[in-house]
Amino acid sequence: MTTPTKFDTIVIGGGIIGASCAWHLLEAGVDNVLLLEKDTPASKASGRAAGHLSTYTSRKFEESIRRYCIEFHESIAARHDNVSLREDVDHVLAYTERGVEKLEELLKLDSEKLTLVDRCELANREPVFNTEEILAALLYEEAVHTDPYSLTMAVLSEAKESGATLRTEEVTDIECGEDEFTVTTEDASYETSTVVNAAGAWSGDLASMVGISLPVKPRTSQIVVLEPRDSINIPMFHCPDIGLYGRQELNGDVLVGGGTSTVIPDPDNFSTNAREEFLQYVSEQVWKIADVLDDTRLVNHWAGRCTATPDRRPIIGPTDVSGFYLCTGFNGGGVARSPFAGKLIADYVAERSLSFTAEPYHPNRFNGRERFDVKSASTDW
């Protein structure tokens, strides 16, 4: 039997959250970091996301969190030619009276950055939208999107350049000793005083290895890519009333995501194709957004695993098992929120003062026995 190798901190998960945790740990001076990923990095939720980084929902977050996330993404894009941040106007479309009331409520989040327009003004500004169906729209002028795979790989590559060790190994067991954990993979075992569980849809399984019951549920989120017959120009849109959102790719294709979301009983046994019901739903509903989207060819589709929590907020921070940290439960927003999550984990591990208000995300708000239903995808009001 070989002697376990020692690392100061082990991060489990090579998605955007694990990458951001490793990056921020190194930045905080925690040198000896091992990141374990069982598959290809960014091959799960992080590589399958729509890549919305800043949308009207960003305004629901503390201003320092919103600003830090954007600044971090800008700094990564500045250093990596293959990461581009595309600025856009996010159009939140209301189709019902209730939807219009919701838009009026959302307007209060930030009346400087958000603008409410009726269907006539929307028709003047963006004639591509189907204003026969839409009653009103909320415009968020600071929307940003990117390719989430390139972003994740860029953050990972910087973490590696700063000294993180990345190994493709699946964690099969975690044993708690007096002061240390022994983390076992199929190839090796490692000793460490600190473990960060950033395993997304698998984080519940990993937490249970150290006796923690985590109230997280993996759920589906799906995307279709539509190729318009003629060249069109459509800005970002969110349609909570019909549960769809979308944006245009650089090549003109339109990516449409959302629909209803179902719980995934076993994240390892999961089809990464969009389901037939979702394809059907998009084909029936998409004309309500813009007539031109009805005249398109389906060129791609996929499904990914998001991780839901009872209150739809992520779980970030220390647990009752000393040295075991959680960074999971990002639902449909982990790409956008990864910078602040990684920084908060680094603050905890390096015992620095916390950069953001942390209580809303602290693991101690749950006891692990919560029962909850998974709501629809990220687009519900």
Ligand SMILES: Cc1cc2nc3c(=O)[nH]c(=O)nc-3n(C[C@H](O)[C@H](O)[C@H](O)COP(=O)(O)OP(=O)(O)OC[C@H]3O[C@@H](n4cnc5c(N)ncnc54)[C@H](O)[C@@H]3O)c2cc1C
């Ligand atoms: C279709 C879709 C659209 C989305 N759109 C957006 C969007 O526009 N904006 C946004 O911000 N978010 C979006 N999201 C959500 C976002 O993708 C997630 O919140 C985010 O990627 C979560 O990152 P993660 O690192 O926690 O999870 P993941 O990327 O799933 O990474 C977890 C990693 O842990 C690894 N792992 C698991 N178990 C083990 C083990 N035992 N040993 C070693 N490694 C292990 C997995 O292989 C995986 O790579 C979307 C998600 C989907 C599916």
